[in-house]
Amino acid sequence: MNLRSPLSLALLLGISATGLMTPSADAAGAGASAGTATANDAAARFKALYTREWTWRAQQQAGGDDENGGGRPADHLPRVDPATQDMRTAYWQQVLKELDTVPQAQLPAVDQVNYQVYRQQIEVLLDQQRYRAWEMPFNSDTAFWTNLGFTARGTFHSADDYRRYLAQLADIPRYFNDQTANMRAGLARGFSQPRVTLTGRDQSIADVAQATGEANLFYTPFKQMPASITPAQQAQLRQQALAAISGSVIPAYSALLRFMREEYVPKARTTLAGEALPDGKAYYRAQIREFVTRDMSPAQIHQIGLDEVARLRAEMQQVMDEVGYKGSFADFLTFLRTDPQFYAKTPQELLNHAAWIAKTMDGNLGRYFGRVPRQRFTIKPVPDDLAPFYTGGRGGLDTYWLNTYNLPSRPLYVLPALTLHESSPGHSLQMSLAAEDTGLPDFRRYTYISAYGEGWALYCEYLGQEMGMYTTPYERFGYLTYQMWRAARLVIDTGVHSQGWSREQALAYLRDNAALSEHEITTEVDRYIAWPGQALSYYLGELEILTLRRKAEAALGERFDIRHFHDAVLSLGSVPLPVLEARIDRFIAEGGTSPWADGPR
Incomplete structure (x- = not known):
């Protein structure tokens, strides 16, 4: 819905005491001021919304990790239980409702781009919630239990870093129990990984479950500790690490290993297709929208x-x-x-x-x-x-x-x-x-x-x-x-x-x-x-960039500078392909100048 204030609507109609007429200079100036105020209000509401949600999202992901870098440091692992997932779904649904009330057309140019990027993110997050993707929290390439290993291989600078890490180790049993319960629910409705892709994937669990003491992956940060931590503190932290590994880490990985070998793999589906999953055609189409950022068949x-x-x-x-x-x-x-x-x-x-x-x-x-x-x-x-x-x-x-x-x-x-x-x-x-x-x-x-x-x-x-x-x-x-x-x-x-x-x-x-x-x-x-x-x-992303480059080369001729084109592509952060296409169209319209100067990107 495109919302207008009563003042801007009246100015748009151009009504005065003498009837319909061209606005005076004063009226035009007032109109410009009102338009600016409306744009400022829309931009402020939008910024408040995405800032609040992003802060909340980071809190939800705190303690998580993968090979591309960790989430916000925390003394716990993320919550993944169904009640938390339902809360997240409700939160993002409310965010989308609030986003619908922001008049995109009234936003400044830079925020119109931000709006498109942000809305796509929220819609993807809600798609994942809608299909209960958390009930299949791993694939043949990446898994929640292996992602924890990147935390273990991280860099720790202070005693507080180590204490947070120890608290995360103590939280692994709860985290694995919740993940196991989710996977069991997925199995019950046929939402699982294909059995054929699971052969040998349990070895990474067994490697941790069967390694004791200092040989365990999760002891890695304690082998070399910063000199800023006193020898007495180091000794205490190492003792706590060994206790956490024997008391929390190994039992949790052992239980997960039993679950995978005795329950998940035997009950995993024998089909391969994403379209064979519950509501599979819609699910696969949603996956295409997420990864291609276009609705292609x-x-x-x-x-x-x-x-x-x-x-x-x-x-x-x-x-x-x-x-x-x-x-x-x-x-x-x-x-x-x-x-x-x-x-x-x-x-x-x-x-x-x-x-x-x-x-x-x-x-x-x-x-x-x-x-x-x-x-x-x-x-x-x-x-x-x-x-x-x-x-x-x-x-x-x-x-x-x-x-x-x-x-x-x-x-x-x-x-x-x-x-x-x-x-x-x-x-x-x-x-x-x-x-x-x-x-x-x-x-x-x-x-x-x-x-x-x-x-x-x-x-x-x-x-x-x-x-x-x-x-x-x-x-x-x-x-x-x-x-x-x-x-x-x-x-x-x-x-x-x-x-x-x-x-x-x-x-x-x-x-x-x-x-x-x-x-x-x-x-x-x-x-x-x-x-x-x-x-x-x-490949679809590459084809898009190549198509846009050829379009810019043809339109700009001798004015085309490959450095400026690459700057235009890279200045966006990470965006859906339609946003990239619009940016290169503007790059052409602006004569092929580099976008790193001040102005909307």
Whole structure:
């Protein structure tokens, strides 16, 4: 509803004592003042709403953690029980009602963008509540029990940090009990992970349940403690840690292990499709809206995938011709998967190679970006307890996690593309610029919208061609393999979740089209099965950015500056694709200038 004050309505009608007439200068001035007042009032109400909700949201998530960084520090873990979930649903429903009363058209330009971004966030949160997504709090890639491990590997600076951590360890039994009860409720209504994706996923639980004393993962922060903590305090904290591990951590993980092995896995569903879940068609469509930020049909996405796979296959054949390979495409993939020249011999060799690529990339930043962040990132191996089922690499604000497990499955020819995606100019650069931009509200600085974030990172792989980052034909083929991998995801995700594909069909499709190792093919397909819709965000996001770049190049001609275009994309924080499209349209209208100057973004 578009609300107007009585004063602004009267001024809009232009009524005076002599009837309908053109407003006088005084009336026009009063109208402008009233319009400003109305806009200020709308902006103030909107800011008060999102500020209050964001503060509350952060409190709800306090104590949580994952590989991209933790939630707000707390002496407890998040509450996940049904009563809390119902409270959250009611809260966000009320927020949406209040948002409906904010006249978007009367907001200043910058807040009209904020409104679109914020509303999409709330709608996604409510979709997850509507489908009771908390009853399936893990997938084949990520789980609540493994996320706690990132807290254990974190950095602690003071005795208070350690005390909060110890309180979290004491809260693990309650947290796991609530998660188990939720998972049991999901099982009862057929809302579970597919059984086929669960094989071996309990090992990460067993690793903690079976490790005693200082060998336990959760003792890690106590092995090296800051010198600012006195020896007496250190000794006391270590003693408390050992007690918490034996009294809380190990019993909780042991109980979870029994539940997974004796109850969850045997009762997990034997179907694969997201559309086979309760209210599955609507659920999968909601997942598409979340991860693509557009309401697209599975059939439409499937066809885009098929078209892009065919296009990329032709480009891959060109590289085969360049290196003079005379065999079939399948034979060439076998060659790439098995020839020792393409594989590191030690984990450190793989890490060193990635570091060289990342440092080489640093030399390109000034030619392609007008602004770069102060935040730096490090490169670390994926922890041993996660590595067997983890992706080849994953990046965030300050860490590029590189998987050194099973080196014969980690080809060097894909490492340039992987490194550009996960570190710079991909995830680390984008997330750092957003976090450092204090002109954006926090809900744009610190949230992650997959179509934008993954689309940007995949676009950075494309950008590597222009930067000269692929130095051999095999690295160019590795780049194309990564593009093919993401295009094939469009086909596989919609095939599995909407068109009745089997796991074997999905494995064969990826195996036949991309030069990924068998290990990666298996872990990736299981991730798509267990996480409906997430795999769609990458390629569709990249296609959007590429389309917008070509549009800007055509419209601006010689005035097009690639640095300014990238600044325009990155100045937004994390946003839905329609918001990005509108921003680039404005970038064109403004003559292609960099948006880092003052003004709405």
